[in-house]
Amino acid sequence: MKNPQINKRSLGVSFDKLGVAHVTLWAPLAKEVAVLIGNEKSELALQAGEYGYWTLSTDKLKPGDTYTFSLNGEKERPDPASLAQPDSVHGPSKAVDITAFSWTDAKWANPKLDDYIFYELHIGTFTAEGTFEAAIDKLDHLVELGVTAVEIMPVAQFPGDRNWGYDGVLPYAVQNTYGGAEGLMRLVDACHAKGLAVVLDVVYNHLGPEGNYFNDFGAYFTDKYHTPWGNAINFDDAWCDAVRLYYIENALMWFRDFHIDALRMDAVHAIKDLSPVHILKEIKQHVNRLIAETGRQHHLIAELDLNDPVYINTLEEHGYGIDGQWIDEFHHALRVTAGEPQTGYYSDFNGIEHLAKAYRDAYVYDGIYSPHRQKVFGVKAEKNTGNQFVVFSQNHDQVGNRMLGERTSTLVSFEMQKLMAAAVMVSPYMPMLFMGEEWGETNPFQYFISHTDKELVEAVRKGRREEFKAFHAEGETPDPQAEETFNRSKLQWDLLFQSKHQTMFAFYKELIKVRKQHPALKYLNRSDLNVDYNKEKNTLLLQRRHGDEKVCCAMNFSDQQQNIALPAGPQWVQLLNSANQQWGGNASEVTPGVVEPESIIIYINHYV
Template identity: 65%
Template sequence: MRTIDTRPGVTIANGNASIWLWAPKAKQAAVQFGHDNEILFLDELEYGYWYAETDKIKDGTPYRFVLDDEEPLPDPASLYQPDGVHGASQAVDLTYDWTDSQWATPPLAEYIIYELHTGTFGPGGNFEGIEAKLDHLVELGVTAIEIMPVAQFPGERNWGYDGVFPYAVQNSYGGIKGLQKLVDACHAKDLSVILDVVYNHLGPEGNYFGSYGAYFTDKYQTPWGNAINFDDAGCDAVRHYFIQNTLMWFRDVHVDALRMDAVHAIKDLGTKHFLAELKEKVDELNEQTGRKHHLIVECDLNDPRFINSLADHGFGMDAQWIDEFHHALRVSAGGDRTGYYSDFNGIADLTKAYNDAYVYDGQYSPHRDKHFGGKATNNTGDQFIVFSQNHDQVGNRMLGERSSELFDLETQKLMAGAVLASPYVPMLFMGEEYAEPNRFMYFVSHTDPELAEAVRKGRKAEFEAFHADGEAPDPMAVETFNDSKLQWDLTGKGDHAVMLSFYKALIALRKKHPILQKLDRKVTKATCNEEQQLLFLQRGDDKAAVQVIMNFSDQMQQLPAPLAGETLFDSADQKWGGPGASKGSTIQPRSFIIYNS
């Protein structure tokens, strides 16, 4: 056997613990456990695996691995790190009394996603805080929450992309048992759960993987250093490690979908790409459980191979984020054109995003200085996730400004309409629905002073490409984290309450209208008038269609003809804080109209 057909690490079942460890360079391996540091030696198996069974390790037992009499180390497949990334691992019995036996996640076409960060979303900055706000999300109308990464990271403040224990859920959030409870509560309220995971790199602090085996390869370099080893010597066990991680989230935690961070940084030139193998294993699990689980990727290559089916020689991912829709929308709305935004010309590119999904699908990209992208002609609308903001596009600004600070109320509503009227899966970023004014900034809590200083310098260098003036907030400062939290007391006040009502009504329209809820790219057509800054989006065919007119200009614009149909939504209506609904053949500035034609 080259790999094991089970989860690595310590598994508790029927009063016994089975221990699987991959440490191919070790000549001796043992587990040190309990408060008395009892030692149990592991049996050496083929291909670098070590194994043991014992009834002495129970749920809650602390343990470490000892290789060749070196210093004890935490388990790379630890399920819980109660004392942080440098402390002992703790055995966990994943048995849970689930109440969601009747639950089935809907198709991706029915997803309306709400991205959130556990530490800054709800009271307490933990899973219980999310659960306390589920009724708000249900009333808003979203159908899925997407939780930013929860893999154990250093300290208690982090976006989550510096995780170093992919199987362990952050201790300050409530651990893996707390996540199970949250998922069960979400399903009880008909909310799907998407978990953001990072398979392209591991954080620097608390990273003990190199002590165990060839988890990394110097064949490829990534922005984070040596790439994770998906195709070099020893890669079988590494691939197995991450595949089993995915299966654990679906099987043992009942997560409905994964959002995989930056899969373009997963370097694999092997015969079968890691993502394709992962898809095969997930399909097998779906057959076994009778439940559907989705794989969503972040990928900036504009390569439809990632979302083409396995039968079509693709990698089989179910959907992907498309940042280009966001970029084109922001420039259309009057946002700056620095950095990667320099590739986008506004309304013409947004029109192309509606028609073609990818803006760059083979033409020359000035920012990249090369021809870029491929055509997504045969991919369906539910394979693309669009947004006007997300954690990256807010938090990766130097100051972390949200749309509520960068754009006026009418423009914020216009951008919401552009997303929610699209033939794609829409996603909101936490607080967007009531125009949260607090910034969402980049924050960490490294305990290594040199690493903390390196992060500060890295943030400063990052913004040189955007020619940003001033200083980025200190990512290590507690204030940076606290100032990024949502202010829930605002939801019932002034323009915030108006915006919340607006979002609820717009989401309700999308969910109930038979054309808007059907993500059919074949009957979607967008055109624009660049001089007037008008975009015309038709959803539907000659028999039945919905028309969406968006005015990105600061002026009232004359339409080619009076509206000929029932108006379903007008963002300029006074009930949404606007200047008044459009009349006749005109449309208010910075507004959109949805009507049946």
């Protein structure tokens, strides 16, 4: 089989120092393969090699040239490993010299995961322009906020110019309407110059439907398994070696050639692989080789819905070695505690009791019966550290997969918004914000597409309507194909000039500052933690420690003032009270343990 290349691309089109193009295509069933260059479609034949690979070295294909592959003289297709698609997923690929970019980040050092404070954003709706270049202009805002890692939703080429990114069909190509490969490189370079790490969301569990020509080249899919998106990607069936190589090299490319710091891998529970070495484990092994060769640190983070720590256990512990994972259960427990109706998947969560369990155990369902799933679910994550879990009160899924895409700001009070944000920030896990939440953005984030296949568009519309039956939502589901659905989802940066939103932004800045400055909150030690709750009062007391420093977080999720007894011992001093007037609240009481409705007080022992 063909082995992954650590130091350079081995698939698609790449250029050496002399400007010679090296072309490699996997098409095991083809009898003839040629590359067609430019509008004239100048034809150059590829040579058949081992394991179904076809190759060519030529000086006739230059950076900037468009090209396609001809299969048996019958089908003309874009390159599966294309780096650029100037005319969308159906048009020709464009040759890119990925080594030509002039990086300025030689002194950049990727932070440890402990120091990651994530900020998830969607390039198309983060700014009015919806481009990488426009995002660069907003980086000073993120620096002022205090986040340390920018997490970008998928940028792999998708149909049209409006999409969440999970319908991408060319995993190596960077969306042309965002600014392409060079635009992404410029954004990464600018982030590093500002001290921000960059996390890229990648999709290795499926490919989108429109523009998906992979079956014309080889067995990229298998009917052994099925996913919510159709046949699974072929990671363990006949011809799977080349498919595994394709995704391994994709991960390496983002790290090596685009200087990405971490990958967030979408829904890895939907990756079907019974190989002796799971594809995620093999990706991790090759990423470790890259780290050893370059000296640059890179992280892998999974979205996972299995509550199975084998994914995040180390290679030495016979796990897959993924560095961290999202945990939706913290979000679900927090939202039910804050008043979210217990419908759909929220029906599994009872509020404050499960929130306390999420603080203690990471997984809520860790070997207990799940009524929603109607089975015992999950195992305990006792040996896993806090820097292996990402928590949040909002993200693209949890906002955008509501029928109307409502943000927290339109669902709960101003005071509850602050409390929910603080509940995330004081956790012993890595916190994540969703773009705009730091000023209480009121525009929704709705699901949008721009497919050209009318039958596919109607199927998506029908699917969205079916999806919300469990939530008993009222009203009409927004049309995902309509441009106004996309435009409605853009951030309103001018809200930052309004007093109420300025106050929310200032509160978020203070929250992040407090987390960074105090070791008891900054260091993610799950063992130095206690949590108590009162179900009747809907209150929770979180205690965290580091060395001699102790912090108490008294949270009141009820609509009444509550007394929360503080631990005996040190004299407790307020670090932050979300109900104070400077944060838009009405608190005047300074009695220790008296917590205003829907608010949090963070205390520290007076010895520090």
